[in-house]
Amino acid sequence: MNRPPSSPLNPRICILGGGFAGLYSALALAKIQLLEQWQIIVIDKTDRFEFSPLLYELISGELEAWEVAPPYLQLLRNERISFYCDHIEAINLEARQIQLRDRTPIAYTYLIIALGLESRVPPHPDVLSFRRLADVKRLNAELERLQHQASLDISIVGAGASGVELACKLADRLGDRHQIHLIHRGSQLLPGFSPQTRKAAERAINKRRIHISLNTNVNAIGHQGDFQLQLQQQEKSFKETSHLVIWTAGTQVNPLIRSLPGGEQGQLPVTPELQLSGYPEVFVLGDLAATPFNNSAQVAYQQAPHLAKNLKSYVFQGSLKPFRYRHLGEMLTLGIRNSVVHSFGITLTGRLGHLIRTLVYIQRLPTLRQTLTVFCHQLKRLIKRQ
Ligand SMILES: Cc1cc2nc3c(=O)[nH]c(=O)nc-3n(C[C@H](O)[C@H](O)[C@H](O)COP(=O)(O)OP(=O)(O)OC[C@H]3O[C@@H](n4cnc5c(N)ncnc54)[C@H](O)[C@@H]3O)c2cc1C
Numbered sequence: 001m002n003r004p005p006s007s008p009l010n011p012r013i014c015i016l017g018g019g020f021a022g023l024y025s026a027l028a029l030a031k032i033q034l035l036e037q038w039q040i041i042v043i044d045k046t047d048r049f050e051f052s053p054l055l056y057e058l059i060s061g062e063l064e065a066w067e068v069a070p071p072y073l074q075l076l077r078n079e080r081i082s083f084y085c086d087h088i089e090a091i092n093l094e095a096r097q098i099q100l101r102d103r104t105p106i107a108y109t110y111l112i113i114a115l116g117l118e119s120r121v122p123p124h125p126d127v128l129s130f131r132r133l134a135d136v137k138r139l140n141a142e143l144e145r146l147q148h149q150a151s152l153d154i155s156i157v158g159a160g161a162s163g164v165e166l167a168c169k170l171a172d173r174l175g176d177r178h179q180i181h182l183i184h185r186g187s188q189l190l191p192g193f194s195p196q197t198r199k200a201a202e203r204a205i206n207k208r209r210i211h212i213s214l215n216t217n218v219n220a221i222g223h224q225g226d227f228q229l230q231l232q233q234q235e236k237s238f239k240e241t242s243h244l245v246i247w248t249a250g251t252q253v254n255p256l257i258r259s260l261p262g263g264e265q266g267q268l269p270v271t272p273e274l275q276l277s278g279y280p281e282v283f284v285l286g287d288l289a290a291t292p293f294n295n296s297a298q299v300a301y302q303q304a305p306h307l308a309k310n311l312k313s314y315v316f317q318g319s320l321k322p323f324r325y326r327h328l329g330e331m332l333t334l335g336i337r338n339s340v341v342h343s344f345g346i347t348l349t350g351r352l353g354h355l356i357r358t359l360v361y362i363q364r365l366p367t368l369r370q371t372l373t374v375f376c377h378q379l380k381r382l383i384k385r386q
Helices: 020-030 133-145 161-174 195-207 255-259 297-315 350-363 368-385
Strands: 012-016 039-044 082-085 088-092 097-100 110-113 117-119 152-157 178-183 211-213 217-224 226-233 236-242 244-247 251-253 279-284 330-333 339-343 346-348
Touching: 012 020, 020 039, 020 110, 020 297, 088 255, 110 297, 133 244, 152 161, 152 226, 152 236, 161 178, 161 195, 161 330, 195 330, 195 339, 195 346, 226 244, 251 255, 279 297, 330 350, 339 350, 346 350, 350 368
Parallel strands: 012 039, 012 110, 039 082, 110 279, 152 178, 152 244, 178 211
Antiparallel strands: 088 097, 117 251, 217 226, 226 236, 330 339, 339 346
């Protein structure tokens, strides 16, 4: 194998990003006996893995931060995986080196790039995003600060899954004390979702008196005391005031990706086997990979074991297989203890939907230990509530 001079003595797999794609790939690789002598390193700028589909439960208090965002060191303590908490600043594909903010450069033999996508920067710095644990903490702090308001006006921009789920959770948390406005540029909420899921979402939204404006653009946002939004619906433009604005629309690629081949366009071009075009020792997966599939945890979760098998095949000169995605269905939380699950033609809503969604996600937490601990904790809470 053609190895660069700075290559580590023992073969080393570097995994950039410890999200769904990166962390689950590391766990799958660590189980491969033939790679026992290999060093597996996961690098992430945060010290906790974030299970993003459950972040909404931290707004309603249905789950706690340690359940949704466990520290990597705790998750990996019994695994032969090293974790570095650091900012990745550059990737040098020719020298096979990663430049970090706080450490000397790291050489790799094989590389997995799983840095995901970032929220599009909102048009005003005081507008909140909703993508990471830090965003949840900021939103909870704002809700605390505004708790004395008799009624809270909240504008949520974007009626994709994040906007709809967040609106329903906030409405349930605030009870009668809210005026939530969901503003969406498109003509239909939840683009890409099934009619059954959309119908359940519309019911939940109407029940909670959440106001929706479709075909509406946000032209500008000012912040003096309250937020002032300038909105436009076709020819008609109008203003509204809000205590809080949360931006859930759009994503962007991490700036460091732009210097990689194909990265100027956005997501990285990959082969069906998930290799970076022109660099077979580099694999790309998750949201960052330009594939025909949606950007979703479900895709990243299925790609991880596939990548582990393909990497093993590549190392031992076997044949690599193209990744095939199997869509298992859709799940959305639509308020406290209320969800919709649509899978293989069956739609479950309300408490049953909530129970199924919660169980499926708990089962998918990264390690068996985390699954069992969260399951027992939730069971105790359920018994106490009963
Ligand atoms: C609020 C929310 C709810 C969602 N709900 C669902 C859902 O219900 N179902 C579903 O299928 N999908 C859902 N998704 C989408 C899903 O979370 C993503 O598709 C999935 O996380 C993609 O996995 P990934 O590993 O590619 O990226 P990520 O999970 O985003 O992981 C990328 C990792 O890279 C790290 N990173 C980035 N840049 C750097 C850097 N420079 N240095 C070091 N580390 C860095 C980040 O800290 C992060 O940990 C949701 C997303 C959000 C935001």
